[in-house]
Amino acid sequence: MAACLEIEDLYFRYHDGTEALKGVSLSIQKEEKVAILGPNGAGKSTLLLHLNGIHLPQQGVVCVGGKEINPDNEHQVRSKVGLVFQDPDDQVFSPTVWDDVAFGPLNMNLERAEIEKRVADALRAVRMWEFRSRAPHHLSYGQKKRVAIAGVLAMDPEIIVLDEPTAFLDPSGQEDLFEILENLHREGRTVIIATHDVDMAAMWATSIIILKEGQILAQGTTELLVKEDLVEAAGLRFPLISQVFEEAAVSSGQPLPRTVKEGKKLLFKLTKH
Numbered sequence: 001m002a003a004c005l006e007i008e009d010l011y012f013r014y015h016d017g018t019e020a021l022k023g024v025s026l027s028i029q030k031e032e033k034v035a036i037l038g039p040n041g042a043g044k045s046t047l048l049l050h051l052n053g054i055h056l057p058q059q060g061v062v063c064v065g066g067k068e069i070n071p072d073n074e075h076q077v078r079s080k081v082g083l084v085f086q087d088p089d090d091q092v093f094s095p096t097v098w099d100d101v102a103f104g105p106l107n108m109n110l111e112r113a114e115i116e117k118r119v120a121d122a123l124r125a126v127r128m129w130e131f132r133s134r135a136p137h138h139l140s141y142g143q144k145k146r147v148a149i150a151g152v153l154a155m156d157p158e159i160i161v162l163d164e165p166t167a168f169l170d171p172s173g174q175e176d177l178f179e180i181l182e183n184l185h186r187e188g189r190t191v192i193i194a195t196h197d198v199d200m201a202a203m204w205a206t207s208i209i210i211l212k213e214g215q216i217l218a219q220g221t222t223e224l225l226v227k228e229d230l231v232e233a234a235g236l237r238f239p240l241i242s243q244v245f246e247e248a249a250v251s252s253g254q255p256l257p258r259t260v261k262e263g264k265k266l267l268f269k270l271t272k273h
Contacts, residue, residue: 004030004159004190005051005081010060012046020046022214024060028207030158033185034192035201037225038211039235044163044194045086047211051161051192052081064159079108082152086163088144097123097139097147098132104155122153126180142173149180159190166200178204198225202239202258210234226256 005028012021020043028034038044049055050062053074062069069077085091094100101122105115123129126146136144145165152160165181166174181204185191195201201208201222208224210217212234218224225231226242238246241263242256248270249256257263 002030003027004065005192006061006063007050008061008063010047010050010057010062012050012055012058020214021050024211024214024216026209026216026219028190028192030190031185031188032190032192033181033204033206034190034209035205035207036192036194036209036211037196037198037201037234037236038194039196041213042211043214044211046214048083048161048163048192048194051159052083053077054083079155080157081159081161082155082157084145084148084152084160084162084165086165086167088141088148091148091151092136092144095135096132097128097134097136097150100136100147101150101154104151108155118154118156119150122150125153125183126150127176142169142176145169145173145177146180153184157189159192160184161192161194163194164196165193166195166197174200196236198231198236199239199241201225202241203260210236222258225258 007024007026010021010024013019024047036044036047046055050057053069056069056071056074064077064080067073092100094103098119101119102115105118123132126149128143128146128150131139131143136147139147165177169177181191202225205222208222209219210224210230217234218230225239231238239258241260242258245257245263245266249266252270254266254269257266
């Protein structure tokens with residue numbers, strides 16, 4: 001499958017001298033579910049801001065759909081790559097939920113009927129249709145997160161990028177978010193998240209990118225999350241289910257489980273003997 005997003009030798013330094021990205025190179029395939037993992041300060045958010053042209057490369061190349069992002073096409077790129085910020089209050093600002101979700105399509109100069117259809121579809125996709133006339137500041141944090149996602153969905157991007165999507169959500173809110181992300185992926189979209197939650201990454205992602213101090217340590221499958229040397233070097237930890245079954249897996253010669261489903265399979269094998 002063709003790459004929808006490619007980065008080569010990307011560097012970025014902030015005005016205060018902080019080197020946020022140091023020679024990042026990666027490739028993301030269409031319709032992948034990608035988790036970019038790393039501790040706080042690893043450069044995850046800075047990397048995401050390059051994916052839709054909010055930050056432009058100071059050195060290196062970022063390509064979306066085979067086209068290099070530059071000042072002349074950054075607005076076109078944003079119609080292909082939608083970014084949901086960590087804090088919905090940075091993104092949700094209109095008088096009503098409907099107005100907020102309609103903001104992007106209105107700026108795309110679409111026909112009124114198309115705008116209304118996109119807004120309605122996006123709100124239903126995130127289960128916020130009944131709140132369409134509500135003022136965003138009267139919503140819960142989790143509801144505002146869903147409105148922010150709807151605002152991106154209404155622009156119909158091929159790639160959706162979310163920064164720490166489960167931050168400050170309760171377990172119910174996290175489950176709702178997972179279901180929304182799964183539905184987006186089933187529609188054929190590429191979904192990319194930045195997180196330090198290894199349990200979420202192990203359960204959800206098809207591809208893992210591990211970032212530390214602005215550099216890529218590894219890119220591959222969720223098997224990376226149970227490689228002890230790599231996890232330690234990245235300042236992360238094993239998924240909790242891996243920690244629970246570590247001793248049993250090692251003593252029985254079985255692969256270390258990364259998800260609850262894999263843990264149940266291992267438990268079944270161990271209790272059969």
